[in-house]
Amino acid sequence: AADRPTTIILFGATGDLARRKLLPGLLHLFNSGLLNDVRVVGTSLDDFDRESFIDFARKSIAEFSSHPDVEKNTDAFAERLYFVRSDAGPDALRKVVEEAESAFTETPRRLHYLSVPPKAALSVIQQLQDAGLADRSRVVMEKPFGTDLASARKLNAALHEIFDESQIFRIDHFLGKEAALNILAFRFANGLFEPIWHRNNIQHVQIDVPETLGIETRANFYESTGAYRDMVVTHLFQILAFTAMEPPTSLEPEAITEEKNKVFRSMLPISTGDVVRGQFQGYRQLEGVAPESETETFIALKCRIDNWRWAGVPFYLRTGKKLAEGQRIISVAFREPPKSMFPAGSGVSQHGPDHLTFDLADKARMSLSFYGKRPGPGFRLDKLSMQFAMNESTGAHAVLEAYERLIYDAVRGDHTLFTTAEGIERLWEISQPLLDNPPPVRPYEPGSWGPNQIHQLIAPAAWRLPFER
Numbered sequence: 001a002a003d004r005p006t007t008i009i010l011f012g013a014t015g016d017l018a019r020r021k022l023l024p025g026l027l028h029l030f031n032s033g034l035l036n037d038v039r040v041v042g043t044s045l046d047d048f049d050r051e052s053f054i055d056f057a058r059k060s061i062a063e064f065s066s067h068p069d070v071e072k073n074t075d076a077f078a079e080r081l082y083f084v085r086s087d088a089g090p091d092a093l094r095k096v097v098e099e100a101e102s103a104f105t106e107t108p109r110r111l112h113y114l115s116v117p118p119k120a121a122l123s124v125i126q127q128l129q130d131a132g133l134a135d136r137s138r139v140v141m142e143k144p145f146g147t148d149l150a151s152a153r154k155l156n157a158a159l160h161e162i163f164d165e166s167q168i169f170r171i172d173h174f175l176g177k178e179a180a181l182n183i184l185a186f187r188f189a190n191g192l193f194e195p196i197w198h199r200n201n202i203q204h205v206q207i208d209v210p211e212t213l214g215i216e217t218r219a220n221f222y223e224s225t226g227a228y229r230d231m232v233v234t235h236l237f238q239i240l241a242f243t244a245m246e247p248p249t250s251l252e253p254e255a256i257t258e259e260k261n262k263v264f265r266s267m268l269p270i271s272t273g274d275v276v277r278g279q280f281q282g283y284r285q286l287e288g289v290a291p292e293s294e295t296e297t298f299i300a301l302k303c304r305i306d307n308w309r310w311a312g313v314p315f316y317l318r319t320g321k322k323l324a325e326g327q328r329i330i331s332v333a334f335r336e337p338p339k340s341m342f343p344a345g346s347g348v349s350q351h352g353p354d355h356l357t358f359d360l361a362d363k364a365r366m367s368l369s370f371y372g373k374r375p376g377p378g379f380r381l382d383k384l385s386m387q388f389a390m391n392e393s394t395g396a397h398a399v400l401e402a403y404e405r406l407i408y409d410a411v412r413g414d415h416t417l418f419t420t421a422e423g424i425e426r427l428w429e430i431s432q433p434l435l436d437n438p439p440p441v442r443p444y445e446p447g448s449w450g451p452n453q454i455h456q457l458i459a460p461a462a463w464r465l466p467f468e469r
């Protein structure tokens with residue numbers, strides 16, 4: 001059970017992710033009783049001490065917690081926070097961890113959470129070893145895991161020198177979203193859809209995650225990352241795997257991982273001609289961004305899964321910053337009937353093929369669009385839809401945020417929703433042609449849907465977004 005004493009050593013404790021998600025998430029786990037005997041040792045290069053870190057955590061929680069009873073227990077939680085600067089050396093780190101753990105009556109579990117950019121990960125791993133904190137502990141690695149195949153291999157090798165694979169949790173928070181697991185429930189708990197989940201019936205799939213957000217205070221991170229590494233090689237490909245995988249033999253982590261990795265193995269290398277890269281106008285003028293920066297803030301691509309189920313079915317992926325709308329959808333377009341008996345003008349085809357749409361937003365909506373008869377004389381068709389939204393049937397209270405769920409799983413040692421060394425290395429491998437030879441970045445207007453070339457990429461089909469109103 002998760003109520004065993006637990007120490008969380010949080011590297012990057014004063015960063016953007018800690019502020020927005022991790023500290024508010026830890027408080028919510030604490031409040032909901034899932035993680036009540038906990039101490040958190042924050043560490044970062046910023047100039048903080050315990051008092052100012054506690055203050056930082058309180059402010060982060062007040063600003064970003066999405067839970068209604070957020071103020072509850074903040075004081076009790078704050079007492080469980082510690083801080084040590086990450087340049088203070090391994091002895092100082094160990095001492096603070098021991099101090100934090102001194103009140104525990106049982107040997108605690110330790111979870112190291114590396115919320116640090118890829119280039120800092122190696123030195124943190126070294127620090128854990130030097131401080132003697134690696135044994136009997138678990139380690140959560142934030143994404144992106146490395147920046148290419150060589151660096152991911154190096155990072156895996158360094159991790160494997162100190163940790164067993166069973167101790168390593170490579171996090172991808174999209175997999176912690178309720179809606180992601182719902183894809184598996186939808187596909188494998190029902191007899192209705194799985195038989196048509198196939199190239200014979202599916203024309204293409206879109207995974208579309210436009211954001212209205214810019215890069216906020218993350219220019220440094222973003223300049224060395226870009227949209228592909230930040231979103232595609234991680235979140236979008238993981239979601240693609242859930243959408244495309246074969247039925248696993250069970251819901252055990254090994255079985256799910258095996259099927260996901262088979263999808264990654266079947267993916268063809270990303271070809272430069274199938275990619276549109278973009279950069280929003282004004283990006284180069286932002287503080288911390290190089291005046292000639294070629295970093296993409298937008299990317300759209302076509303990828304292929306070359307196996308029996310999906311041969312010939314393109315998967316279109318898109319994501320970017322400062323776009324017209326914030327959405328996170330998977331949209332499956334079904335093939336049209338082999339022969340239409342409805343004459344032109346009856347409304348058929350006007351609205352494109354039937355779609356099944358998963359919304360990965362917190363509401364976890366799902367909808368199925370199809371043609372039906374318009375009431376009245378004659379025989380005209382309308383596009384109708386059936387919809388379901390999770391929060392309408394379940395109390396929102398029961399819902400854990402993606403990060404909360406994944407931290408809880410890692411503390412308990414459940415690997416189901418984490419990624420593996422093999423899977424990640426394969427994804428970097430298929431990415432290499434694009435990383436070696438990226439197409440030029442094309443400017444786009446903030447508030448648009450990206451550069452114009454996105455339409456050619458998907459033609460003769462069309463992007464599902466924006467939805468017709």
Ligand code: BG6
Nearest residue numbers: 143173211213230231235328402
């Ligand atoms: C993060 C990326 O992993 O995911 C961010 O680094 C992005 O750039 C975020 O904004 C999106 O996550 P969510 O949960 O808001 O869809």
